[in-house]
Amino acid sequence: MLNNIKPKTGRLLISEPFMADPNFKRSVVLLTEHGEDGTVGYILNQLGNLLLKDVVQDLWAADNLIYFGGPVASDTLHFIHRAYDKLLSGEEMGNGIYWGGNFETLKILINTNAIDESEIKFFMGYSGWGSGQLDNEIKENAWMVSDVSNPDLIFGNDDEKLWRDVIVNLGPKYAHVSNFPIDPSLN
Template structure:
C-alpha cells in the first residue's frame, strides 16, 4: 500500500493488512505529534481490559474504557477529547480534537457525569518513533497515512470496525484491502 499523503499531527496511520507485530496488527493510530525529531500517536482500536476507575480508584463511577496507546511508557495515562467547551484546555491536534488538558478539570467533569466516552478516550502508553523512523516504515509500506476520516471514528466503542471503516473511507482504490485475511497463509 503506497501512501501519497505524508504524516502530520492529526492524521491517521493505518497498518498494512498483514502486519504481524502484535502491538500494531490491523491498528489505526492518531498522530498527536509529528515533527522532524519524533512522532507520537495513540492506537485507537486496541482496547484493554481496564476501566479508568481501575487506574484511578477515587473516580469510582468512571467506567471509561482504557485503550493501549502503544508499547511505549505503559505506566502513563493520556487522553484525547472533543470537549474543549467543557475542558477549556488541551492541544488541538485536528479540527475539534484535543490532546490532554488539565487532569483535575477532567476528573471534576467525570465525577459530575458531564463527560461521556463519546467525548474523551483514554490510553495507557503511546506509540513513538524517533527521527526518520516513521518515514522509513512508511517507505516500507508498513503504514498508510490518511487525512480523510470522520472524527466519530476516534471515539467509537466498536474498535473491531475502526480499521475497516478507515480503510473503506479512503475510497475504492483501498476498499478491497478490508477483505484480505489477517493471515495470508489461511487463504
C-alpha cells in the same frame, strides 16, 4: 500500497493488513506529534482490560474504557477528547479533537457526569517513532496515512470496524484491502 498523504499531527496511520508486529496488528493510530524529532500517537482500536476507575482512585464511578495506546511508557495514562468547551484545555489536533488537558478539571467533569464517554478516549502508553523512523516504515509499506474523515469513528469502540472503515475511506484503490483475512494462510 503507498498513498501520497504524508504524516502530520492530527492524521491517522493505518497498519498494513499483515503487519507482523503484534503491537500494531490492524491498528489505527492518531498522530499527536510529528516533526524532526520524531512522532507520537495513540492506537485507537486496541481495547485494554482496565477501566478508568481501576487506574485513578478518586474516579469511583468512571467506567470509561482504557485502550492500549502503544508499547512506550505503558504505565502512563493519556487522553484525547472533543470537549474543549467543557475542559477549556488541550492541544488541538484538528477536526475538533484535542490531546490532553487539565486532568483535575476532567476528574470533576467525570465525577459529576458532565462529560460523556463518547467525548473522551483514554490510553495506557503511547506509540513513538524516532527521527525518520516512521517515514522509513511508510516507505516500506508498513503504514498508510489518512486524514480524519469522521471524528465519530475515533471515539467509537468497534475496534475491527475502525480499521476497515478507515481503509475504505482511503478510496476504491484501497477498499479491497479491508477484506483481507487476518491470517493470509486462510486466503
